[in-house]
Amino acid sequence: MRQTHMVKKSEMHTHLGSCPMCGIPLDSEYFDESGVTETDQEEVLTPGQEVVLASFELPPQYCGVLEYFSQFTDVHAKEPEQIRTADIQWRISINRRPLYPYLTLDRIVNPWGYGSFPVSIRLDENARVEFIVRRINKGSVRHIKRIGGRIVGRYWYNAAYGDVV
Numbered sequence: 412m413r414q415t416h417m418v419k420k421s422e423m424h425t426h427l428g429s430c431p432m433c434g435i436p437l438d439s440e441y442f443d444e445s446g447v448t449e450t451d452q453e454e455v456l457t458p459g460q461e462v463v464l465a466s467f468e469l470p471p472q473y474c475g476v477l478e479y480f481s482q483f484t485d486v487h488a489k490e491p492e493q494i495r496t497a498d499i500q501w502r503i504s505i506n507r508r509p510l511y512p513y514l515t516l517d518r519i520v521n522p523w524g525y526g527s528f529p530v531s532i533r534l535d536e537n538a539r540v541e542f543i544v545r546r547i548n549k550g551s552v553r554h555i556k557r558i559g560g561r562i563v564g565r566y567w568y569n570a571a572y573g574d575v576v
Contacts, residue, residue: 435476436567442467442475445561447483448544456499456546456558464560468539475566477503477532477540480513483523483559494519498548499558504541505534523559536569 429436444465450456469475482501486493495518503513510532521527534540542560 435565436570439475439565439567441563441565443561443563445481445559447557447559450556450558456544458546458548461543461545462558464542464544464558465562466539466541467562467564469534469537469566471537472569473566474536474569475534475538475564477534477562477564478529479521479527479561479563480530480542481521481523481527481559481561482516482519483557483561484519484555485557486555487519487522488524491522494522496555498546499555500545500547501560502543502545503562504543505532505538507539507541523561534564534566540564 444467446464448456448462448464456462480503484493484496497517499517501513501516503510509515540562542562544558544560
């Protein structure tokens with residue numbers, strides 16, 4: 412005999428459920444932010460300067476997951492073997508804190524346009540994700556003229572804060 416389940420009024424305003432495969436709530440939304448900066452301008456990337464290439468802030472009472480990030484330089488785009496970026500460092504931060512293991516990358520590990528390796532990094536409520544590039548040498552930034560970064564992820568309402576209004 413089949414059992415029926417009565418839906419309570421409070422359940423009607425919460426998540427419709429989670430994906431049985433990955434556990435992510437069905438009401439999740441994507442974020443996809445990117446940016447490119449030119450290094451040949453004098454005021455861009457002076458030694459020690461940081462530039463935020465891409466950022467996203469989760470809304471209050473929402474949590475999520477960072478799923479992908481991508482890096483770009485015009486040098487790597489022309490010559491894929493040029494993965495070292497000795498004069499610049501890449502960093503991902505969450506709420507202004509460096510995210511391990513992406514503290515100081517000195518090479519392209521996830522090239523833009525080649526299908527990045529997925530990551531699965533949990534983002535707490537109202538987190539701000541930033542993809543940052545920093546110039547570290549006083550010399551020229553080799554022959555790199557363009558630097559880009561991209562972050563992709565999902566976010567959803569955190570049911571710990573009660574029903575969705």
